[in-house]
Amino acid sequence: MLMTAAMPGLSAEPPQQATLLLLVRHGETPTTGMLLPGRAPGLHLSDRGRAQAERVSERLTGLPVDALYSSPLERACETAEPTAARIGLDVKLDDGLLECDFGEWTGAAIAELAALPEWQTVQHSPSTFRFPNGESFTEMQARTVGAIEALCAAHAGGVVVCFSHADPIKAAVAHALGMPLDLFQRIVISPGSVSAISFVEGQDPAVHMVNSTSQPLSGLRAQ
Numbered sequence: 001m002l003m004t005a006a007m008p009g010l011s012a013e014p015p016q017q018a019t020l021l022l023l024v025r026h027g028e029t030p031t032t033g034m035l036l037p038g039r040a041p042g043l044h045l046s047d048r049g050r051a052q053a054e055r056v057s058e059r060l061t062g063l064p065v066d067a068l069y070s071s072p073l074e075r076a077c078e079t080a081e082p083t084a085a086r087i088g089l090d091v092k093l094d095d096g097l098l099e100c101d102f103g104e105w106t107g108a109a110i111a112e113l114a115a116l117p118e119w120q121t122v123q124h125s126p127s128t129f130r131f132p133n134g135e136s137f138t139e140m141q142a143r144t145v146g147a148i149e150a151l152c153a154a155h156a157g158g159v160v161v162c163f164s165h166a167d168p169i170k171a172a173v174a175h176a177l178g179m180p181l182d183l184f185q186r187i188v189i190s191p192g193s194v195s196a197i198s199f200v201e202g203q204d205p206a207v208h209m210v211n212s213t214s215q216p217l218s219g220l221r222a223q
Contacts, residue, residue, distance in 0.1 A: 017157035018198040018206070020220055021148055022060075023169045024161060026071075026079040027052035028191040036113060038106035038134075039099055045078045052192025055213075057082035059194065062218030065089065066158030069151055071097040071165060079192070080163040091163075096147020099165040103134020127181040141171035141181055148172055152199045159221065169195060176205040187211075196220055 027049030029037070037043050045053065056079065065087050070080045072093045080091045105113060113119055121129045130136035135143075144164070151160050166189045174184035176197045188211050189195065196208040196217070208220060 016200050018200045019152040019156050020159045021152055021197045021199065022159070022161045022217070022220075023148075023172060023195045023197070024056055024079065024163045025166055025169055025189050025191055025193050026073075026075040026163060027056075029075050032191055034110060036102050036105055036108050036110055037099075038102035039073065040106050042074065044074050049075070049079070049191060053079040054082045056192060056194065057086040059215070059217045060087065060161070061216065063221055064159055065161055066155045067151070067160050068092065068163075069094045069097060069160065070163040071095075071099065071168075073099060073165075076163045076165065080161075083161065094147055094151065094162075096143055096150075097162055097164040097168065098143075100131070100137070100140045100167045101135035102131045104132040105134065123185050125182055126185060137167075137171065137181060137184075140168060141175060141184075144168040144172050145175050149199075156201070173197070173207060173210055176207050178204070 027045045029043050029049055030046050031037055031043065032046075032049075060083055065083075068080055068084055068087075068089050068091045070076045070091050070093055072095065076097070077091065077093075084091045118129070126137040148162060151162065169189045170184045170187040171181065173187055173189075173195055174181060190211055190213060193211045193213045194217065195210045195212065198206045198208060
């Protein structure tokens with residue numbers, strides 16, 4: 001009988017299924033692009049934002065989603081609602097997906113903040129900046145990355161959809177790309193957009209898309 005020696009370094013185990021993470025920025029609100037709302041309560045989606053939330057749910061058709069998570073802020077939860085209704089899953093809240101704590105800058109007009117000398121630090125050296133009586137960008141990134149890694153571990157091999165905010169998503173994408181935090185402002189995350197990252201234990205993350213606002217998402221599971 002012919003015997004075949006096993007090739008060194010090869011495993012008979014099937015390759016591990018990647019965990020697919022979708023990061024969805026909440027839809028537009030009446031103050032998007034004008035104010036820095038931060039964690040202030042009571043900010044809801046505009047009509048355009050609700051349409052963007054519906055569009056996200058439509059794009060997820062055909063993708064076998066295992067879990068939905070959201071920042072506790074109203075605008076993120078409202079963006080998650082159409083998806084939850086369409087696929088029949090409850091949305092779980094996770095503080096790790098919260099917007100950055102902007103401290104004393106919360107609610108300020110962006111045009112006024114842009115005139116401050118500190119704004120240049122926010123844009124070009126964010127790793128050195130802490131919002132007055134608020135969070136630093138490094139803390140925000142560590143919090144967000146830690147949260148999504150824990151969620152992916154809890155649903156290993158599945159599809160996890162997280163509804164969050166622009167800066168946390170940008171920081172998570174930068175981390176997955178191996179990009180220094182000081183360059184994360186170069187990433188654009190639009191309202192209602194989806195960014196996709198896959199995780200396999202023991203390997204570097206793979207970024208499949210960033211700031212996507214149009215195409216169906218069902219094909220991501222085959223990647």
